[in-house]
Amino acid sequence: xxxxxxxxxxxxxxxxxxxxxxxxxxxxxxxxxxxxxxxxxxxxxxxxxxxxxxxxxxxxxxxxxxxxxxxxxxxxxxxxxxxxxxxxxxxxxxxxxxxxxxxxxxxxxxxxxxxxxxxxxxxxxxxxxxxxxxxxxxxxxxxxxxxxxxxxxxxxxxxxxxxxxxxxxxxxxxxxxxxxxxxxxxxxxxxxxxxxxxxxxxxxxxxxxxxxxxxxxxxxxxxxxxxxxxxxxxxxxxxxxxxxxxxxxxxxxxxxxxxxxxxxxxxxxxxxxxxxxxxxxxxxxxxxxxxxxxxxxxxxxxxxxxxxxxxxxxxxx
Amino acid sequence: xxxxxxxxxxxxxxxxxxxxxxxxxxxxxxxxxxxxxxxxxxxxxxxxxxxxxxxxxxxxxxxxxxxxxxxxxxxxxxxxxxxxxxxxxxxxxxxxxxxxxxxxxxxxxxxxxxxxxxxxxxxxxxxxxxxxxxxxxxxxxxxxxxxxxxxxxxxxxxxxxxxxxxxxxxxxxxxxxxxxxxxxxxxxxxxxxxxxxxxxxxxxxxxxxxxxxxxxxxxxxxxxxxxxxxxxxxxxxxxxxxxxxxxxxxxxxxxxxxx
Numbered sequence: 001x002x003x004x005x006x007x008x009x010x011x012x013x014x015x016x017x018x019x020x021x022x023x024x025x026x027x028x029x030x031x032x033x034x035x036x037x038x039x040x041x042x043x044x045x046x047x048x049x050x051x052x053x054x055x056x057x058x059x060x061x062x063x064x065x066x067x068x069x070x071x072x073x074x075x076x077x078x079x080x081x082x083x084x085x086x087x088x089x090x091x092x093x094x095x096x097x098x099x100x101x102x103x104x105x106x107x108x109x110x111x112x113x114x115x116x117x118x119x120x121x122x123x124x125x126x127x128x129x130x131x132x133x134x135x136x137x138x139x140x141x142x143x144x145x146x147x148x149x150x151x152x153x154x155x156x157x158x159x160x161x162x163x164x165x166x167x168x169x170x171x172x173x174x175x176x177x178x179x180x181x182x183x184x185x186x187x188x189x190x191x192x193x194x195x196x197x198x199x200x201x202x203x204x205x206x207x208x209x210x211x212x213x214x215x216x217x218x219x220x221x222x223x224x225x226x227x228x229x230x231x232x233x234x235x236x237x238x239x240x241x242x243x244x245x246x247x248x249x250x251x252x253x254x255x256x257x258x259x260x261x262x263x264x265x266x267x268x269x270x271x272x273x274x275x276x277x278x279x280x281x282x283x284x285x286x287x288x289x290x291x292x293x294x295x296x297x298x299x300x301x302x303x304x305x306x307x308x309x310x311x312x313x314x315x316x317x
Numbered sequence: 318x319x320x321x322x323x324x325x326x327x328x329x330x331x332x333x334x335x336x337x338x339x340x341x342x343x344x345x346x347x348x349x350x351x352x353x354x355x356x357x358x359x360x361x362x363x364x365x366x367x368x369x370x371x372x373x374x375x376x377x378x379x380x381x382x383x384x385x386x387x388x389x390x391x392x393x394x395x396x397x398x399x400x401x402x403x404x405x406x407x408x409x410x411x412x413x414x415x416x417x418x419x420x421x422x423x424x425x426x427x428x429x430x431x432x433x434x435x436x437x438x439x440x441x442x443x444x445x446x447x448x449x450x451x452x453x454x455x456x457x458x459x460x461x462x463x464x465x466x467x468x469x470x471x472x473x474x475x476x477x478x479x480x481x482x483x484x485x486x487x488x489x490x491x492x493x494x495x496x497x498x499x500x501x502x503x504x505x506x507x508x509x510x511x512x513x514x515x516x517x518x519x520x521x522x523x524x525x526x527x528x529x530x531x532x533x534x535x536x537x538x539x540x541x542x543x544x545x546x547x548x549x550x551x552x553x554x555x556x557x558x559x560x561x562x563x564x565x566x567x568x569x570x571x572x573x574x575x576x
Contacts (some may be wrong), residue, residue, distance in 0.1 A: 002426065020420065039408035068485055069475065071450075071451070083397075095460050095478075098443040099443070100447075101448050102443075102448045103443075103450070103451040103457075106416065107451065111539035112539065114440075114444060115442075124561075130335075131438075133543055133547055135544065135546075135547050136336070136543075136544040137538065137541070137544070138541045139542055142538040142539075153353065173453075178457070179457050179486045180484065180485050181475075181484050182483050183482070183483040184477075185474075185483065186480045195422055212470065224575070224576070228534075233411075242476075242497040243461075243478075243480075248330060249355060257570070271330070276573075277498055278573055280566060281549075282562075286557075291571065296566060297563070298555075298562040298565065298566055299555060299562075300557065300561075304560075304562070306563065310563075312563060312564050312566075312567030317576075
């Protein structure tokens with residue numbers, strides 16, 4: 001079967017969960033080959049990629065790949081596309097992943113599909129558009145299909161493969177060195193999972209009322225091992241940091257379980273969470289539109305319901 | 318400083334958005350057209366940079382005839398002039414075709430800085446700024462929550478999953494902004510009146526030296542195979558809290574094996 005390149009997303013040398021999902025998806029359509037670009041490669045990373053089915057691991061570990069914005073990673077992939085003629089390239093549909101895919105598409109004169117929630121035979125991709133209102137099948141018809149895939153679209157399943165390493169040396173162009181990263185600023189996120197990767201997300205909105213009150217949202221999230229999200233009303237009000245905003249102008253999440261407290265559910269918010277598998281809504285307004293897509297809803301005061309739910313979860317542990 | 322800000326007219330997200338049944342492209346007549354929300358932040362940032370450093374702000378929009386409404390709004394906010402990239406041959410262009418057409422228009426206009434919103438609310442590819450940087454050979458300063466220009470140097474804070482990166486480059490450059498960056502101004506009555514007199518130049522495919530075989534639906538690198546309205550989610554259970562709403566919710570989570 002032909003090779004499918006999977007760009008590895010990694011932070012501090014750790015392979016992110018979305019990469020394991022992409023390897024699992026690639027196995028159903030071809031032979032997955034992981035592509036590591038940037039510093040931090042280790043035996044642990046190699047073992048992880050092999051465990052989830054990478055037959056090959058292309059390693060471009062030069063420090064300078066991590067020193068510039070996006071372009072070097074696109075050059076590494078373009079080099080491999082030219083050399084290996086893969087059947088397709090899969091990249092995580094994260095902010096950076098989509099940008100890498102976009103540059104790669106221009107470089108290789110190939111079509112690109114953004115934010116797929118599934119990929120089938122012939123690399124026909126499924127997308128959920130217009131805030132989840134319309135399902136689309138689309139495909140690339142020129143060049144090598146480049147597909148960015150939404151995190152949490154596939155359940156990662158281990159299936160050991162060879163993980164044969166191959167070093168890749170790419171001489172970066174001057175254009176790839178044009179936007180230099182001079183400092184990485186890591187903001188406190190505590191022990192919680194990352195928002196777009198989390199299996200469970202607990203979000204608060206206007207009904208939470210203040211930044212201090214977000215503590216009850218965080219307590220519920222911690223009881224479930226979940227990430228915390230926020231509606232735009234909450235981030236605009238300064239109650240919770242902007243990078244946790246779920247919605248049309250924020251992050252798109254697709255967890256197994258999404259709990260929304262004090263969020264009415266305007267399209268702005270639904271566009272970022274509508275493909276969640278199970279949705280629980282807590283709101284004192286029985287008319288809140290989010291109840292329409294809830295699997296389970298409680299009409300009530302979130303300041304009563306959320307702490308009680310947290311307590312019940314702790315009791316059952 | 319010569320700043321070009323790219324704006325897109327998109328269907329209002331508050332209305333029902335559709336694809337056309339004939340050619341499977343966005344139905345631009347089904348819903349009211351509004352300025353893509355993130356582009357208002359791009360216009361605001363362009364105006365602030367002009368106010369701080371002098372120069373001129375040019376609005377560039379690719380779209381059908383009715384996109385002039387969106388162009389006028391950006392002019393009413395305070396941009397100086399506009400270019401409307403408008404040609405039937407552009408209809409149905411995908412992200413690659415669109416980025417090619419816009420890059421050709423940008424070469425024609427000339428720029429020190431191009432500013433865009435980080436994504437549109439209709440297609441949501443989030444790729445256009447990166448593609449433009451690639452095509453123009455300009456530094457990519459995208460997902461910016463802060464922009465500072467000093468002479469020919471530019472610094473931005475680029476948001477990441479872990480916080481942000483501080484990034485430096487030299488002009489000319491391509492910047493995309495996130496909504497955290499500023500609070501867009503409302504057009505004043507005076508601004509709205511003034512916008513009616515500001516120059517709007519229309520560029521066609523030939524004017525911008527756009528190769529016809531690189532744009533439009535037939536030349537796209539990707540295609541929609543089919544589409545359908547998403548099936549409605551099965552109706553769930555909604556209860557009224559009678560003092561045990563949290564406990565009931567916990568029972569539901571347990572029944573689904575989440576706890």
